[in-house]
Amino acid sequence: MAAHLLTTSGPAPRLLVAFPAGNAGLVVDFAPLEEPVAFGLAPLATLEGVEEPEGKRGVTARLAARAPALRVRHALLGGIRFLRDAMGSGLGPGAPSLAHTLDPGPPLALRRTMLDGHHIELRVEPSEGTTVTLEDDDVVLSAGPGGEVRFVVTALLDEPPLTPFPVESIVHENAADDPVARRALAFLTYREKFLAGSWRFLTYFGRDTLLALQMLLPALEPAAIEAGLGSVLDRLAPDGDVAHEEAIGEYAVWLQSMAGPRPADLRAPVLDYKMIDDDFLLAPLAAVYLLDTPAGRARAQAFLARETPAGGFYRDALRQNLARVLARAAPFAARPGPETLIALGPGLSVGNWRDSNQGLGGGRIPFDVNVALVPAALRAAARLFASDLLGPDPAAADEARALAQAWRGAExxxxxxxxxxxxxxxxxxxxxxxxxxxxxxxxxxxxxxxxxxxxxxxxxxxxxxxxxxxxxxxxxxxxxxxxxxxxxxxxxxxxxxxxxxxxxxxxxxxxxxxxxxxxxxxxxxxxxxxxxxxxxxxxxxxxxxxxxxxxxxxxxxxxxxxxxxxxxxxxxxxxxxxxxxxxxxxxxxxxxxxxxxxxxxxxxxxxxxxxxxxxxxxxxxxxxxx
Structure with missing residues (x-):
């Protein structure tokens, strides 16, 4: 079972559960209270895994809040991206209904069949004198004799789980002794892919994967490195563009249903390629792992011989990305000037890690991409082209070195x-x-x-x-x-x-x-x-x-x-x-x-x-x- 349960204390308590499988989850917002309240696990309680028939898996926990009552203001069950949008600027026109059913029980249960056919459920069972009632269709949890609202929640999803790495097999003995970081990394690391963060970005992000791998490299075991690196190569566009984010689960079904023509498989992930920085992060990581680390050198040929979902080899996918790096760098080398530096995509206000609308202050040509990442990618491309891993290709290596030298003037x-x-x-x-x-x-x-x-x-x-x-x-x-x-x-x-x-x-x-x-x-x-x-x-x-x-x-x-x-x-x-x-x-x-x-x-x-x-x-x- 992999799930993340978060409670928010304060004047407006909140319960949220996020599942890596299918990037799905649920949120319950409680109505504002007159006084702030501490809301979380009850004393001595722990988060426990649950497995039920028909593939339902999830977690259960005893929660407590010292308040006269908690009234559910609204609840949403579904894809995390829908939850994220709804809690931000709103779902907007054209969004699908996220309506769920309410079974008064006992136990009280909220259930929904998502657009991808999977089922998500939240059960609420009052305990220790707490009562649950329906008032004008609102769920109300009223405190027991002790003045606390206490109840058990169980969140369930029937999406097949991702394949975890055992915690002890992700990092080796040289890694820092930080149990919190190890648990966080284990929750976000799977054999299929690395996940960017929880709860809001609980799916693949190319930039996040590549930067995390680059910096974690001295501490990670080879199998984990190759899982993350392979997930990036698996999602490259045919022209070598690194995928920024994938939409999966019911959010992907919704996007695919609006596509023209509709794909045969509405559940197929939808990949986003609008970012510019991630294209220049793959080569530096590949070079340092495959050429500089002993384990990477020993495993390089076997790793590059793996097949992508599209049927090509990792070796060819990497070459496509390197070719893209050289092609994008060539205009500046030929005609140096701001107009030939790497800019955000047409009509976009985001493109690097500062991917909020105001993150670059209205700028369109980011410092990090042009001064650091492009030259680094070119130097790494030169090394990879000069090696036996991809050829070798002396002409391409010479071109990459010349381009890297020209780009030193971007600063x-x-x-x-x-x-x-x-x-x-x-x-x-x-x-x-x-x-x-x-x-x-x-x-x-x-x-x-x-x-x-x-x-x-x-x-x-x-x-x-x-x-x-x-x-x-x-x-x-x-x-x-x-x-x-x-x-x-x-x-x-x-x-x-x-x-x-x-x-x-x-x-x-x-x-x-x-x-x-x-x-x-x-x-x-x-x-x-x-x-x-x-x-x-x-x-x-x-x-x-x-x-x-x-x-x-x-x-x-x-x-x-x-x-x-x-x-x-x-x-x-x-x-x-x-x-x-x-x-x-x-x-x-x-x-x-x-x-x-x-x-x-x-x-x-x-x-x-x-x-x-x-x-x-x-x-x-x-x-x-x-």
């Missing part, structure tokens, strides 16, 4: 410099607007501030927002000492002069923009705003460690990198208990910052996943020795 289009007095004034004003004490931040500004823009707009103009995507350069390249020192200073300066806060490294800082409209796209309520993403902190410290392993760095640069590494780990350890999560926010408190879970404060545009695949990468990381 210059993202360079900005803010004069010292302008920088001080903007930081001071921005801090005051946020309710923070800006004195320490302003004092950290000594001289002009070099800035690497988050992105370029359609006209090639830089978006002047400080960001954490420099981590990609540290992870995949060997940048100049000057750039390394820019990154180190951004990590050491306190926000809003830099990215450092008491709750971790922020992924964006618009203080230097001097543009209220741009700053309004990067608030602490925005998904990619002035918030902390767990995996971005991990990527940064992994990149710092990689750079410190280089030889020949100037002493000053090395010392600054060490200081930045220590500061970054201090932020990570300060909120260690949360690092398996997706992201978190903050609020001002006495001029400083205090952590706030993302999605639990007014104005937050969404909520954070409680478990995130690429937030488990700390299993392959360790803090520096004192």
């Amino acid at each position: 210059r289009y993202f360079r900005l410099e803010i004069p010292e007095e302008v920088a001080r004034a903007r930081v001071n004003e921005y801090a005051a607007a946020l309710g923070l004490d800006g004195a320490r931040a302003v004092a950290s500004i000594e001289g002009p501030i070099p800035l690497l823009a988050l992105a370029l707009d359609d006209a090639g103009r830089p978006i002047p927002v400080m960001h954490s995507d420099t981590a990609f350069v540290l992870l995949f390249d060997e940048p100049s000492p000057e750039l390394l020192e820019i990154v180190a200073r951004e990590l050491l300066r306190p926000f809003p002069a830099g990215l450092r806060t008491d709750v971790g490294m922020l992924v964006a800082n618009p203080a230097y923009a001097g543009d209220p409209a741009l700053a309004a796209m990067f608030t602490r309520a925005d998904y990619h705003g002035t918030v902390v993403w767990s995996w971005q902190q991990a990527a940064m410290v992994a990149g710092l460690s990689r750079q410190l392993a280089r030889e020949g760095l100037p002493t000053r640069t090395r010392e600054m990198l060490r200081a930045a590494e220590r500061a970054s780990w201090e932020g990570i350890e300060a909120v260690r208990a949360r690092r398996a999560e997706e992201l978190w926010s903050w609020e001002p408190a006495g001029g400083e910052v205090r952590l706030v879970p993302f999605g639990q404060a007014r104005g937050h545009v969404d909520e954070s996943n409680a478990l995130q695949l690429w937030s488990t990468v700390y299993l392959a990381l360790s803090p520096p020795r004192p």
Whole structure:
């Protein structure tokens, strides 16, 4: 059984159960209460697996809430993508009905047959004096003599389960001793694919899989690496495009039913190829695993001889992706300029990991893709083409090397410099607007501030927002000492002069923009705003460690990198208990910052996943020795 049960406390309690099988789940929202309430597992209760006839599997748990009553405001059962949309902006016109039946029991049961024919069910059994009644068609749980609402829930689904890896076979003995991260990774890792996160993204995502594998590589067993890498190759488009996300289960049935012409199998997964960054993440991972790791080298020929669902070989699929990398890189090498850099797809506002509508501040040419990922993919392609694994193909290897050299010039289009007095004034004003004490931040500004823009707009103009995507350069390249020192200073300066806060490294800082409209796209309520993403902190410290392993760095640069590494780990350890999560926010408190879970404060545009695949990468990381 694989299921994730989440309870939300507060003035509006919520129960949610998510199943990896079929990316399905259920949510029960309770009506707002006069006072906030703690809602969760009853004392001494545990989550237990259930298996019933006719293929029904699920979980059961005893729950408790100290409240006079809990009234079900609404309940939804179905595909996670439908639940996600319904709880966000709404399902919209044309969406199918998610109506379920209600059996008053006992036990009371909500049941639904989904569009793909599978059955999902929630049973509710009151206990210890709690009663359940129907009032105007609303389900009401009333407290017993002890003043608590106590009940047993059982969530069931008849979708065939995915094939798990035993926990002990995913990572080897060198992995960090972190039981929470190991359990999270085990829940999200299957022989068919890796899942991006729970509850909201409990299915395959190409970018998430590739980045998690890249960073977890030192800790993962070969079979797990090949399951994740194989899942990406299995879903490549014929032209080598990496699939971003798959729609499965009843959401896929709904999409396929609207397709023209309709496919023969309405349950076939629907793959999304709109992202641009994932295409350049496959080659670096394939090169380091198949060429550099002893286990990968020993298993490479057998792995590449595996067949894709379409009937081709992994070797050919990988070659198609490498050919795509070279073709997409060629225009910039021939005519260098912003207009030939890699931009988001026509009409799209998303394309890299900052895939919210405002994540790039209106930019269309992302820093991470153009400065870090394209050159890294070209260098990896050159190595793979030069090896025996794919040929070898000396001509293709030479072409890739030449393209990689040309792309080293992409960084210059993202360079900005803010004069010292302008920088001080903007930081001071921005801090005051946020309710923070800006004195320490302003004092950290000594001289002009070099800035690497988050992105370029359609006209090639830089978006002047400080960001954490420099981590990609540290992870995949060997940048100049000057750039390394820019990154180190951004990590050491306190926000809003830099990215450092008491709750971790922020992924964006618009203080230097001097543009209220741009700053309004990067608030602490925005998904990619002035918030902390767990995996971005991990990527940064992994990149710092990689750079410190280089030889020949100037002493000053090395010392600054060490200081930045220590500061970054201090932020990570300060909120260690949360690092398996997706992201978190903050609020001002006495001029400083205090952590706030993302999605639990007014104005937050969404909520954070409680478990995130690429937030488990700390299993392959360790803090520096004192």
